Amino acid sequence: MKSLPHLLQATTPLAVHRDPALPMDAATVTAVTQDSRRVIPGACFVALPGLTVDGHDFLPQAIAAGATTVAVQTDKRAHWEPLLADPNLTIVELPDTRAALPALAAAFHDFPARKLTVVGVTGTDGKSTTCYLTTAMLDAAGHTTGMIGGVQFKIADEWRMNTITATSPEADITQALLAEMVDAGCTHAVVESTSHGLALHRLDQLEYDIAVFTGLSDDHLDFHRTPEAYLDAKLNLFRFLDTSLHKGVAKHAVLLGDDPHRDAIAAATDAKLVTVGFDTGGHDISLSDLDMQAAGSRFRLATPAGALAVHLALPARFNIANALLAAGAAYALGLGPVPIQRGIRDLTGVPGRMEPIDAGQPFTVVVDAAATADAFRVVLNAVRPLVPQPGRLIVVFGVAGERDPARRDGMGAAAAEFADFALLTSENPRSEDPAAIVHDIAAAMEAAGKRAGIDFEAQPDRRVAIARAFQLATPGDYVLIAGKGAEQSLIFADHEQPWDDRTVARELLASP
Numbered sequence: 426m427k428s429l430p431h432l433l434q435a436t437t438p439l440a441v442h443r444d445p446a447l448p449m450d451a452a453t454v455t456a457v458t459q460d461s462r463r464v465i466p467g468a469c470f471v472a473l474p475g476l477t478v479d480g481h482d483f484l485p486q487a488i489a490a491g492a493t494t495v496a497v498q499t500d501k502r503a504h505w506e507p508l509l510a511d512p513n514l515t516i517v518e519l520p521d522t523r524a525a526l527p528a529l530a531a532a533f534h535d536f537p538a539r540k541l542t543v544v545g546v547t548g549t550d551g552k553s554t555t556c557y558l559t560t561a562m563l564d565a566a567g568h569t570t571g572m573i574g575g576v577q578f579k580i581a582d583e584w585r586m587n588t589i590t591a592t593s594p595e596a597d598i599t600q601a602l603l604a605e606m607v608d609a610g611c612t613h614a615v616v617e618s619t620s621h622g623l624a625l626h627r628l629d630q631l632e633y634d635i636a637v638f639t640g641l642s643d644d645h646l647d648f649h650r651t652p653e654a655y656l657d658a659k660l661n662l663f664r665f666l667d668t669s670l671h672k673g674v675a676k677h678a679v680l681l682g683d684d685p686h687r688d689a690i691a692a693a694t695d696a697k698l699v700t701v702g703f704d705t706g707g708h709d710i711s712l713s714d715l716d717m718q719a720a721g722s723r724f725r726l727a728t729p730a731g732a733l734a735v736h737l738a739l740p741a742r743f744n745i746a747n748a749l750l751a752a753g754a755a756y757a758l759g760l761g762p763v764p765i766q767r768g769i770r771d772l773t774g775v776p777g778r779m780e781p782i783d784a785g786q787p788f789t790v791v792v793d794a795a796a797t798a799d800a801f802r803v804v805l806n807a808v809r810p811l812v813p814q815p816g817r818l819i820v821v822f823g824v825a826g827e828r829d830p831a832r833r834d835g836m837g838a839a840a841a842e843f844a845d846f847a848l849l850t851s852e853n854p855r856s857e858d859p860a861a862i863v864h865d866i867a868a869a870m871e872a873a874g875k876r877a878g879i880d881f882e883a884q885p886d887r888r889v890a891i892a893r894a895f896q897l898a899t900p901g902d903y904v905l906i907a908g909k910g911a912e913q914s915l916i917f918a919d920h921e922q923p924w925d926d927r928t929v930a931r932e933l934l935a936s937p
Contacts (some may be wrong), residue, residue, distance in 0.1 A: 426453050427533050429494065429515065433470065433734040435528035435536075435630070439499055442509055442516040452515050454494055457533045466491030469517075469533075471526045473507075474498060480522070481505065496529060498522045499820065514533045515919065527596035527629035537603035538632040539670050541571070541611060544754050545631065546641025547662045550800040551747045552592075552617045557638055557775045558751035560615045562768030566760050571606030575616040576776050576794075578602055583896050588913050590921065593622025593708050596629065599814055603631075613758075620658040628662075632669040635754050636662045638680040639692060642799035643761065656686060663694040677757035679750055682708045691778040699757050701749035710752045717742065719811045721781070722934070726755055726765065733766045740774045741807035777910025779804070782927060784934035787900035788816075792926045794910025796825060796852065798835025801907060805843035808905060816901035817845035821894045823887070824866060826857030833862065837869025840881070846897065847881040850890035852908040853916040859885040889913065892933050906930060 432844075433441075443452065455467035463484040464470055470487035472480035472495060481504035484495060488508075494515040497505040502682065509515055519525045531538070544559055546552045554714040555575050559835035563570045563798065572579035575592030580602070589598065606614055618636075622628045630812065641656060666676040678690055682700035691698060702708040703715070714734075715724040721738040722745055737748050752765045774780060789811075795804040812818045820840055824832045840847045849866045853861040863883045870881050877883065884890040894904050906926050914921040 426455050426467070428453055432457070432529055435532050436519065436525045438517050439520055440518040442518065443514070452494065454533065457526075457530045459595050460597075461487040464490035466493075468492045469494040469496060469529065470495040471522050472498065472501070473523050473526065473595075473695065474501070479504075484508065484628055484818045492833045496522055496525060498813075509637070515863065523873045524626045524629070527600065527626055527864040530597040530600035531630035531877045534600050534604035534613065536630070536632075537600060538614070538630060539616045539672070540607050541603065541911040542635075542672065542758065542795070543633050543669075543673050543741055544613065544615045544630055544635040544704075544758070545628070545662050545724065546615065546639065546664070546754075547618045547623065547640045547659050548637075549797060550795075550803070551639035551750075553794070554747040554778050555637060555750050555754075556615045556617050558768060558772055559637070559675070559754045560768075561615050561772040562751060562755040562760060562765050563615070563758070565767035565771060566755075566764035568613050569609070569611045570613040571602070571609070571615070572616070573599060575619075576778075578735075578935065580605045581611055583609075586911070586913055589687060590912070590914060590916060591621075592617055592629060593619040593627045596627050599627060600630065617780060618662050619734050619783055620655055623661040624658040624909075628642075630664055630781050631665070632672070633662065633665045634669065634674040634676060635757050636666055636678050636694070636696070637750050637754050638663075638678070638684065638686070639750060640681065640684060641686055642797065642856050656689060660689060660693040663690050663696065663865045664886075666696040677754075678751035679757060680744065681750070682706065694722045697757075698862060701753040703745070703749075710746070710749055710756060710784035712749065715745070717745075726752060726762065726767065726769075728752065730756075730764050731762045733762045735766050735769045738771050739775070740779055740803070740811070743807065744779070777912070777927065780911075780927060782930045782934070783930050784931055786895070786898075786934050788898040788902040788904060789908070790895075790930055790934070792903045792906045792910060792911075792930065794908070795822075796832075798832055799838060801836045802843075804837040804905070804907065805839055808903060812903040812922045813901050816903060817849070817899075818843065818844045819894050819898055819902055820844040821848040821850060821887075821890050821904070821906045821927030823850045823859075825853040825908075829923045830865070834869045837866040838873055841870045841873035841875045842867075845880075847875075848890040848894050849881055850881045850887045851885050852887070853912075853919075855916050856918040887924070887926075888933075892928055895930075895933055897900045 470492040496517040575780040682702040701710040915924040
């Protein structure tokens with residue numbers, strides 16, 4: 426429980442409306458939430474204007490559930506003005522509730538990020554794996570770590586699935602997770618930092634110390650509208666380095682030395698750049714003696730503190746890049762080559778990232794989260810050489826609804842180029858018609874010269890599509906189930922269906 430003045434210390438309300446006979450210090454808050462379903466008695470409900478719904482419409486529900494304080498936006502006065510007559514309610518009027526939420530939530534939890542060394546990882550693809558690798562290196566060095574990612578949350582030794590369906594949760598959830606880390610004795614937090622989270626203030630008040638950039642491709646333009654705006658959202662992570670609290674850790678930005686956005690990152694922050702690369706061309710971290718195999722890679726990793734041979738159990742070149750970036754973050758935090766080596770060795774897999782599913786079947790099944798055109802193309806290019814002749818590469822994939830429509834053309838073209846057969850199916854259609862999305866992907870494959878019934882089939886039901894892939898697969902084939910990885914639901918217009926590609930695949934492989 427916190428007093429109202431304590432809650433408001435990091436934000437500046439336009440006004441606080443409450444019974445003037447009651448002193449401000451007498452007002453207390455038991456929780457901060459933007460979800461009316463999570464309100465408990467005495468809570469502060471923060472009404473956020475959303476992309477599809479407006480939290481101000483849920484003020485009555487929040488008050489009925491016990492909210493005694495509501496934070497509202499001044500331009501939504503028609504929603505909250507009638508509440509001024511309630512003598513038991515405190516109304517905090519703000520210019521922008523979304524921007525204020527992280528300040529309110531951080532204050533409620535006593536600013537947990539100020540008590541942690543925080544590593545942020547951003548980029549179109551590779552964020553999750555880089556987070557896992559960085560966490561493994563910190564663990565190997567003896568630190569107690571937490572992690573916030575699209576697949577899982579880690580609080581010291583406890584792992585839990587991210588069931589929120591957002592890689593970057595809203596700020597109240599993020600701050601609560603950081604507070605759990607502090608309570609559990611964590612010293613470091615690794616946070617997957619999306620462009621949505623950075624643009625929508627979900628990651629404000631994280632007090633970043635290290636920022637890692639995995640790269641950028643043309644995606645999420647449904648939200649950001651232009652590539653320039655998309656890049657600018659990512660650059661917020663590096664701008665944070667200059668405004669975050671200094672905790673005795675030197676601020677660093679970590680990126681591939683040949684990244685085309687290197688100059689933009691350097692211009693966005695005064696932090697020192699740490700570069701990594703596949704060659705020794707002046708990088709802080711580099712590799713040599715690379716031996717790539719189907720089950721992983723071996724190479725010699727060179728750091729300013731020394732070089733060691735390492736074994737990475739994750740396949741494909743893009744995972745080597747993720748390991749280099751994680752090593753750059755670890756080096757920036759003062760880790761030597763031994764814990765970096767151990768961290769790479771100890772991470773034998775990431776849930777839903779090139780994860781093999783082995784139920785004794787005579788063909789290979791792998792689940793991966795590749796859901797953008799670039800990521801899908803990179804994964805297909807990586808697995809194509811792993812398919813033994815005369816085996817076939819069979820892919821099951823779809824494209825999420827309410828996302829950049831260009832994904833449909835890009836992913837369809839990639840499947841047409843690399844796959845021997847494709848099952849086109851649903852992948853979080855949201856408010857869109859799954860059949861219409863599949864139709865668009867099919868059109869892209871036909872434009873590339875592929876034929877329905879010969880080179881691909883359309884099956885909007887994802888379970889049926891996976892079952893059909895297994896029915897078609899013969900010994901030596903390689904079945905890639907792409908797009909969802911370890912996500913725990915399928916999102917439709919009016920409901921979420923519990924779902925896990927890995928579980929469904931195992932169930933279907935076990936059935937007669």
